Amino acid sequence: MSETIATASETITLTIDGQEIQAKAGQTILQAAQKNGIYIPTLCALHATKENGLKTDIAPGTCRICTVKVNGRTMAACTTPVAQDFIVENDTEELNDLRKTIVELLFVEGNHFCPSCEKSGSCDLQALAYRYQMLSPRFRYAFSSREVNAESPKLLFDRNRCILCRRCVLAITTEDGKQLFGFTKRGDKSGIIMDEELVKNISEEQAQQAMHICPVGAIIRKEKGFDTPFGQRKYDHNPIGSETVCTTCNGEKS
Amino acid sequence: MKKPIIATASLAGCFGCHMSFLDIDERILDLVELVHWGKSPINDIKTFEQDCDIALIEGGCCNDEHIHTLRDFRKHCRILVAVGECAIMGGLPAMRNNIPIQECLEEAYLNTPSTAQANPERILPNDAELPALLDKVYPCHEIVKMDYFLPGCPPRADLIYGALTALVTGQEAELPYEVIKFD
Numbered sequence: 269m270s271e272t273i274a275t276a277s278e279t280i281t282l283t284i285d286g287q288e289i290q291a292k293a294g295q296t297i298l299q300a301a302q303k304n305g306i307y308i309p310t311l312c313a314l315h316a317t318k319e320n321g322l323k324t325d326i327a328p329g330t331c332r333i334c335t336v337k338v339n340g341r342t343m344a345a346c347t348t349p350v351a352q353d354f355i356v357e358n359d360t361e362e363l364n365d366l367r368k369t370i371v372e373l374l375f376v377e378g379n380h381f382c383p384s385c386e387k388s389g390s391c392d393l394q395a396l397a398y399r400y401q402m403l404s405p406r407f408r409y410a411f412s413s414r415e416v417n418a419e420s421p422k423l424l425f426d427r428n429r430c431i432l433c434r435r436c437v438l439a440i441t442t443e444d445g446k447q448l449f450g451f452t453k454r455g456d457k458s459g460i461i462m463d464e465e466l467v468k469n470i471s472e473e474q475a476q477q478a479m480h481i482c483p484v485g486a487i488i489r490k491e492k493g494f495d496t497p498f499g500q501r502k503y504d505h506n507p508i509g510s511e512t513v514c515t516t517c518n519g520e521k522s
Numbered sequence: 523m524k525k526p527i528i529a530t531a532s533l534a535g536c537f538g539c540h541m542s543f544l545d546i547d548e549r550i551l552d553l554v555e556l557v558h559w560g561k562s563p564i565n566d567i568k569t570f571e572q573d574c575d576i577a578l579i580e581g582g583c584c585n586d587e588h589i590h591t592l593r594d595f596r597k598h599c600r601i602l603v604a605v606g607e608c609a610i611m612g613g614l615p616a617m618r619n620n621i622p623i624q625e626c627l628e629e630a631y632l633n634t635p636s637t638a639q640a641n642p643e644r645i646l647p648n649d650a651e652l653p654a655l656l657d658k659v660y661p662c663h664e665i666v667k668m669d670y671f672l673p674g675c676p677p678r679a680d681l682i683y684g685a686l687t688a689l690v691t692g693q694e695a696e697l698p699y700e701v702i703k704f705d
Binding site for chain 2: 375379381382383384385388389394397398401403404405408409411412413414504505506507
């Protein structure tokens with residue numbers, strides 16, 4: 269994706285929620301929106317910043333929380349490339365209710381016990397539930413049976429909270445490109461597995477990066493829990509999306 | 523106009539939500555002006571002397587007595603409010619939902635360092651008077667219809683007070699971002 273963006277020079281005009289914006293050919297709707305300071309929620313797609321250590325944006329298209337309407341049809345903003353004269357609806361009552369439904373489904377499908385989670389207050393899923401004012405999911409809890417892997421000295425992997433976003437699979441690799449996480453099985457049996465040998469030798473910085481990249485509390489850095497006090501956590505005061513989208517590049521990065 | 527009657531109950535919870543409710547501090551005096559109190563652990567009234575308008579339910583359902591109590595509240599109260607993580611999703615007690623009951627009981631009564639010595643005959647509680655455990659811990663809305671939900675562990679006192687006064691006075695609840703938290 270990044271190569272396409274680097275070489276593309278054609279400027280495309282589209283509107284998001286009635287606001288006319290410019291984008292480069294090859295960019296996704298999400299990237300174009302981020303560059304113009306328009307918030308589209310994401311749980312799987314991640315913009316590369318110094319903070320998260322990513323070299324290129326990732327957009328697995330797994331969570332569908334960024335669903336927008338493009339010329340009247342629902343599409344994932346993180347996987348749909350921009351095109352001339354696209355009319356995109358994003359922050360509408362209908363789409364936000366759809367997104368709230370996705371959040372609710374994620375809450376009942378896993379076991380998200382927020383009070384006992386070290387990521388609580390800094391969790392993107394929880395923050396989206398706050399943003400869309402989810403007081404309780406509308407669906408029955410599945411209370412799925414999931415395993416916890418605490419074997420690694422630096423990382424705790426709690427599948428109860430995993431939303432299968434695929435960020436860790438794409439972003440966490442060794443220097444020679446070996447993946448530390450991978451997908452296993454299919455359908456409702458899908459899960460993430462760790463390469464225990466590789467994860468055993470993970471560096472402090474990479475452990476921190478893995479926890480940072482995980483949008484929920486599935487990947488937790490060991491021996492560092494609850495180190496941010498209540499009131500100072502990421503989403504304690506302002507809803508997710510109220511900050512500038514890309515703070516390190518001020519939206520300059522393509 | 524007749525004052526509305528408030529009832530409260532704690533099912534499979536830790537009473538933290540009731541404690542948070544008491545954290546409204548001196549505002550409880552304003553509430554006293556607005557409502558009458560019915561059955562509640564706060565005043566130790568144990569029966570419904572008359573039907574109530576609003577009931578705050580703390581905790582989920584982990585045994586048959588909880589189910590009975592919750593259904594009784596549904597029958598005698600006009601508006602049921604699920605208060606806190608346990609009432610809404612089962613909370614801490616629901617962390618046993620993927621462990622078989624037999625294993626839970628054996629861990630609690632036979633295998634821990636404190637019970638292994640104290641229970642040489644290896645007896646699991648089996649008196650007919652004891653409530654029977656359910657297969658899983660259930661949130662309240664999966665047992666009866668709940669009307670409102672106040673999330674948190676516990677919900678902030680301001681959230682409880684804001685929601686309650688809104689319900690009692692017919693106003694829109696003022697619930698700023700900071701008061702709605704899941705932890």
